[in-house]
Amino acid sequence: MDLFPVWLSLRVSLVATALTVVVGIPVAWFLARRRHVGKEVVAALVVSPLVLPPTVLGYYLLVLIGTPGPIGRLLGSLGIELAFTWRAAVLAACVGSLPLLIRAAQAGFESVDERLEQAARTLGRSEPSVFWSVSLPLAWRAVVAGMVLAFCRAFGDFGITLMVAGNIPGRTQTLPLAIYDHVQANAMREANVLALLAVGAVIILLVGVGRLARVRY
Amino acid sequence: MLSVALTKRLPGFALDVHWDAGEAVVALVGPSGSGKTLTLHCLAGLIRPDAGRVALNDLVLFDARAGIDRPSRTRRLGYVFQGYALFPHLTVGENIAFGLKGWAASRRRERTDMVVERLGLGGLQHRHPRELSGGQQQRVALGRALATDPDLLLLDEPLSALDAPLRRQLRDDLARTIREWGKVTVVVTHDLGEAYQLADRVIVYEHGRVLQSAPKSELLWQPASESVARIMGMRNVLHGTVLKATPDRIQLRWRGQTLEAVNSPSRAYLPPPGSPLAFFIRPEYVRLIRKDRGAPDPSHHMNLMSGTVVSQTDFGTTWTLAIRLDEPGAPAQGEYDLEVEVPRLVHEILELDRDRRWQLSIHRGSIHVLPA
């Protein structure tokens, strides 16, 4: 049985989760702290991927990153292929999981007592230092919870990936797409094996992360 | 010298204060929501005032017109927050050393040890805040603020999170610590007694404004207005009518009595006859006249009145009596006219449990008029 989808999905979801963390945490911080006019607009944008049907979202993304699209052409001129490659699968997984991470992390940052951050400022810390030494350590649990959610969502993405990466076996067919293909072809044995592998892989990862999170206070 | 001028508009609240303090320790006193903490936040640079100027000696921290607004981290201050705001994820030692980030490790350790020692926190360095008692937490917060050797120390209700018995003792410790470290200090409190013990100058706040700024001795005897007296928790704040006012004396009518009071120290208060007048009488300065010594001596006993003790409360070392005058009509303060405080000994000698009818006298210097 071809297990390429398993490896592909693991890599795609790990990279996508990392990307989500790098992009999402600053956004969550921004939404939690600043009282700007733009805040509601950003918040709405963040949540919108949850609201749209995934294939529709995928289609809009495809219009942007497909070879004739604006981003596609830009990347093409730089020699970078995005659509219908594993990178597009990462993008798809990222788009789907960002809202989950951002909202979880945002709730975490909001729950940090503002006085603690103020105290840090009076004690001579710059804003980035306040973030790293006070806000993030105290919001740690919520952030990790968000990351776990983000990973699971990234791993399980279907509709967006289907549109922007395509269902190309051996190249962009992630585990969810492969399982679906087998189910559609009524190849239930293969489908079940892959489904068990998917759940098993995620359980192992979650247990590992859970252990890590318990190490702290 | 700390000079402060601040205006700040918030939804439903406006702060507009202006005061200067040459003393080392200043207390901001007033009811909750009067703008004291807001003032501290502005001094600390945590909130930007709409206009004004804040300067400590020759260092300008904020000046709206000159466009100066130093960020908190460069103001060289120590702030003890209400509730202490200790970092729960750090140990006591790490909390105290938090402001010493740029220091060399050895210097930082040395300084932390010193602070720990001086504040009596020995042995607790590796504990976390949640493992400490309220008093210990307060000292950690203080230590953290003082570790950086700030120029200005700001304390927001440093004792209000503690229970009463502890508070008394810690107040002494805090007063001592503040004096020892010798920083320019601004303390916010709603407890007048605390303000008196800790500070040299008291600034009374109400509704975002300063009602009075005075050295503490002056405030006790000369509250600038009835509002200040009320905030200071003064008892026997009464209202009468002016009969005659001279720079030295004010004659007034109250509850059928003609009373003579000294005028306020400024001697400029000359209300016209017939105008209303607020005044207060300290309960411990109302004298009950002994019955075994014959008629009262006019040179000692002035403003004579007679009344009945309608209730009394035992406070351990003193008794507080509520006395209703023999005058017809409604009493000035609910069920009674005057609150009188007598030491326990006096209560026993006069057999106040048994004998309820008394003549009172109040020296004219003990009736303090409150300018409107």
Add this chain to the structure above:
Amino acid sequence: MRHLWLGATLAIILGGAVMPSRAADTPTLTIFAAADLAFALRDLAPRFEKAHGIKVSLVLGSTGNLARQIEHGAPADLFFAANESFVDDLVRIGAVIPETRGLYAQGRLALATARSFGAKLTDLRQLADTRVRRIAIANPQHAPYGKAAEQALRKVGLWETVQPKLVYGENIRHTLQFLQTGATEVGIVALSVANVPEIDWVAIDPALHAPLNQVVAVVRNSGRPELGLAFIQFVGGPEGRRIMKSYGFLLPGEF
């Protein structure tokens, strides 16, 4: 905490470096094909591979989605659609090579009954029966077989009656699944995929709907248009025609 950050960034970089983005180095023919060709092409592809030594990568989906993906640069060499209009759209925007556009088969509808139902339907009009509670068809909005199903139902005057009983599948395979799992008792599917153990079926008179002309074309972006052409010729050749016929398609020359 900072370590987490660094770890995350590292993961992105490594992920990018280590991941192989292509699976094959032997010449591959990527075929985007409509769902109704699932069985037929799964049969044909290995034969072609053996005959020509070229690996075939089969990507099945709904014609509409596939067309859109090709429009936006999907790496397909060949597009087997389940109808004409989607391919003609692509011709118009220049995504496929017009000269290669060709009619390769005509699809047929089958009236399918899930074996678990018990009875076996033989006529469309039986769909009005109250014992039939749910009918699966492909979505008429974008699936050619669904559109044809709607046309047939209208032709026999049943469209309004059965409307409340209809369950839409995203594509033919999805529709088939409803029947295979017994979620619906009956359905209208492509004849070419009806030969599965879970269902019984009868062919539906092609006169009841517009012809399901199935068109193929070589994608302009293909790096190997000659491979695509070779496959088209294979499908149109004697072996290809035999196999297509066995899956119930009508072939050029027969209609």
